[in-house]
Every structure is written in C-alpha cells, then in structure tokens.
Amino acid sequence: MMSYTSVQQWLDKSPMSAGKRKIIQSAVKLFAQFGYQGTTTAMIAQDAGLSNATMFKHFKSKEELLQKIVTPLISELVPLFSEQFLKDVKNHLVSIYDLMDYMIRDRYQFMNQNCQIVLIIINQFLTNEDVKQTIVKLLGPKEEQLQQIIQELLTTDQTTDSNLTASVIIQLFAGQMLISFLKRYKLNVVVDNEQEVAQIIANVQKVIRKNA
Incomplete structure (x- = not known):
C-alpha cells in the first residue's frame, strides 16, 4: 500500500476527473476557512472555476x-x-524524552502540512457523531499500540514521575498539540515554528520528569 505524507499528495494520486478534483480542493479550502455551515455550493463552484x-x-x-x-x-x-x-515511533525508542521530542516534531509538521483538512476533521469530530465514532474506531487500536510503547519506556526510566501512565502522557501530548494548532489556525496567532515546538516539548517533558 502506498504511503502518503499529505492530503494533497493523496488527492493528486486518486483516480478522479480534473473537475471533481478541483471541487474537492476548493471545498477543503473553504470548509477549513469558513466552516461547513458558512460555505455554500455557489462559493465552492466559483472557487473551482466551474458552474x-x-x-x-x-x-x-x-x-x-x-x-x-x-x-x-x-x-x-x-x-x-x-x-x-x-x-x-518504534525507531526512536531511546528514552521517553527522545520519543516525545520526536512525536511532537513529527506531528507538528504533519498538522501544518495538512492544516485545512485537520481543521475540517476537528470541526466534524465536535459536531458530527458518525464522524466521531469512525475516528475513534479507526484510531483506537493505534492508540493502544502507542500506549504500550510509552508504558514500556516509563517503567525502565527512573527519572520519570512514577504516578504517570501512558494514557495521561498521550492526553497531555494531544492537548498541547491541539492548543498550538488552534492558536495558529483559528486565532491566527503568528508563531515561530522552532520556538513553538521547543515550548511544547518543554511543557510535556516538565510534566514527565520526576519532581519537576
């Protein structure tokens, strides 16, 4: 199975007519910018250059x-x-700190590369129960695998807070990433990527480290 690094790459490789591709591209852009309710079919057609x-x-x-x-x-x-x-992730099993550093940098880049579709998914996750259940069903097993990896590192590292669990760390990680994403793409706060990533890493590692 081919692996994609962005939604645009997947869309470019999908077998569909040029007109259909233009419509989807315009819809993604407008849904992300104005929300689903704030976007009309006329707006999508105009942006796509179609009737x-x-x-x-x-x-x-x-x-x-x-x-x-x-x-x-x-x-x-x-x-x-x-x-x-x-x-x-499995290739970065040096320490829990190295793992979180990698995860934050990797997902930060991924979310920025796919910011429009991430905005749509967040909106639909909050307002569409069917979409929410589909996401939970698909990502549930993946989260369990990630928890196992993190828990193994926690039990072998004496510098971490013994009260922490893999589930708490994943929630912390996800929360920090979501806050950063919404700050940039919903509140339009201009950030320096390197500084933003460094701050997220510092926030997460501060909680993980014993007696921080």
Whole structure:
C-alpha cells in the first residue's frame, strides 16, 4: 500500500476527473476557512472555476461533497498516517524524552502540512457523531499500540514521575498539540515554528520528569 505524507499528495494520486478534483480542493479550502455551515455550493463552484450545474454533476449536494471528503480521509488517510507514524515511533525508542521530542516534531509538521483538512476533521469530530465514532474506531487500536510503547519506556526510566501512565502522557501530548494548532489556525496567532515546538516539548517533558 502506498504511503502518503499529505492530503494533497493523496488527492493528486486518486483516480478522479480534473473537475471533481478541483471541487474537492476548493471545498477543503473553504470548509477549513469558513466552516461547513458558512460555505455554500455557489462559493465552492466559483472557487473551482466551474458552474453550479457542472458541480452538481459530480456531487448532488453539499452534504454528499462533505461525505466524499471526510469518509475517504478517515478510512484511508488516517490509518496510513498513523501506521507509518507508529513504525517511525518504534525507531526512536531511546528514552521517553527522545520519543516525545520526536512525536511532537513529527506531528507538528504533519498538522501544518495538512492544516485545512485537520481543521475540517476537528470541526466534524465536535459536531458530527458518525464522524466521531469512525475516528475513534479507526484510531483506537493505534492508540493502544502507542500506549504500550510509552508504558514500556516509563517503567525502565527512573527519572520519570512514577504516578504517570501512558494514557495521561498521550492526553497531555494531544492537548498541547491541539492548543498550538488552534492558536495558529483559528486565532491566527503568528508563531515561530522552532520556538513553538521547543515550548511544547518543554511543557510535556516538565510534566514527565520526576519532581519537576
């Protein structure tokens, strides 16, 4: 199975007509910018350089268009990314600190490369129960594997807080990444990438380290 590093790469490789690809690209951009409710089919057609009639030849409604974007992304892209991520994680099993450093840098880059689709997924996760359940079902087993890796490192490192669990560390990691992402892409705060990553790493490692 081919591995992709971005949604755009996956979209470029997907077998579809040029018109359909343009519509999906415009929809992703506008859904991320204005939200699903704030985007009309007319806006999507105009951004894609197509007529409304042409757009409706490919997608019968805005709801169908959203489904065609979110469903393949969750069912195909998310497992691909997470599987590759876990393989890479296993290559960084030096210490819990090195692992968190790698995870933060890797996911920070991934989220920036795919910021538009990440925004859509976050919005749909919060408002669409079907999407939420699909994500939980697909990522649940991957999270369990990651917990096992982290827990193993915790039990062999005497510098970490003995009260910490892998689940708490994953929640801490995810929370810090989400806050940073929303600050940049929802609140439009300008950040220096290196400084932002360094701050996230410092925040996470401070909690992990014993008597920090």
